Amino acid sequence: MYRGKPFSNLTNYHSHSSFCDGKAPAEDFIKEAIRQGFYSYGVSGHAPLPYHTHWSMDMEDTQAYIDEILFLKEKYKNEIEIYLGMEIDYLTRDHNPSSSFFRNLPLDYVIGSVHLLEDADDKNKDIDVKPEQFCALVDNSFGSDIRSVVEMYFTKLKTMIDAGGFDFIGHCDKISLNASAYNPAILSESWYRDLVSGFFHYISDAGCMIEINSKAYARAGMFFPNIENFTLIKQLSIPVVVNSDAHYPADVNAGRFEVLAALLDNGIKEVMELRRGEWISTPIKSM
Ligand SMILES: [Zn+2]
Ligand SMILES: [Zn+2]
Numbered sequence: 281m282y283r284g285k286p287f288s289n290l291t292n293y294h295s296h297s298s299f300c301d302g303k304a305p306a307e308d309f310i311k312e313a314i315r316q317g318f319y320s321y322g323v324s325g326h327a328p329l330p331y332h333t334h335w336s337m338d339m340e341d342t343q344a345y346i347d348e349i350l351f352l353k354e355k356y357k358n359e360i361e362i363y364l365g366m367e368i369d370y371l372t373r374d375h376n377p378s379s380s381f382f383r384n385l386p387l388d389y390v391i392g393s394v395h396l397l398e399d400a401d402d403k404n405k406d407i408d409v410k411p412e413q414f415c416a417l418v419d420n421s422f423g424s425d426i427r428s429v430v431e432m433y434f435t436k437l438k439t440m441i442d443a444g445g446f447d448f449i450g451h452c453d454k455i456s457l458n459a460s461a462y463n464p465a466i467l468s469e470s471w472y473r474d475l476v477s478g479f480f481h482y483i484s485d486a487g488c489m490i491e492i493n494s495k496a497y498a499r500a501g502m503f504f505p506n507i508e509n510f511t512l513i514k515q516l517s518i519p520v521v522v523n524s525d526a527h528y529p530a531d532v533n534a535g536r537f538e539v540l541a542a543l544l545d546n547g548i549k550e551v552m553e554l555r556r557g558e559w560i561s562t563p564i565k566s567m
Pocket of ligand 1: 395
């Protein structure tokens, strides 16, 4: 439970719904956002993959998803700015945020994320799973080589950055949570720190925006990217957007105020917010 001062930056652009692995219809998230006084909100369903999963929307539901969010955007236009987004995986050269299929959708914005890595047999493995499943996966599909899994993850993100087609990078070091379940010391190992530091320089050189994702804060006390990187993010002037990655309507603001307070503590005084369709750098302000 957040006990600090509330902030007036009431926005969230990472939110799921029953079209993917969210646990309620998109309208329930929007109603909760309005109830909490939000002025700008984006729904970002997991984009369809070329095959069925339990967590992404199916290709044939894409139009229904778009129609539903556009309908809600219009329905609530006098109460809140609603944005139609998608969280698109970088899967392959042919299926990623820069693919023409996605570029031709009428999306207001795109989150570029990596949740899948290819094993030695070129099979896609979901690494955004529970820690015990992740550890078994590293042992069974990646030869117990956690370092190469982590390196593959950041390499794939860099490939995504090169390809473009997204507005900001989703939870850009999320593998840190599962990797530290496999090896509790990993985040302080010099190769890991060098890798992550190089990655943030890569982001900065490419001029990308990132999110600070608060989804795991209540459960694991971690943000993605981790708070240890905030000083570097500040030094590199990487623009940030603060999102809760809500899968339940009650979580539209979960962990966001903790992130905003931590950003201020580290000298980052502005966040990016969508206003009238444009990303605007906005001061972090107490209510
Ligand atoms: Zn994600
Ligand atoms: Zn998500």
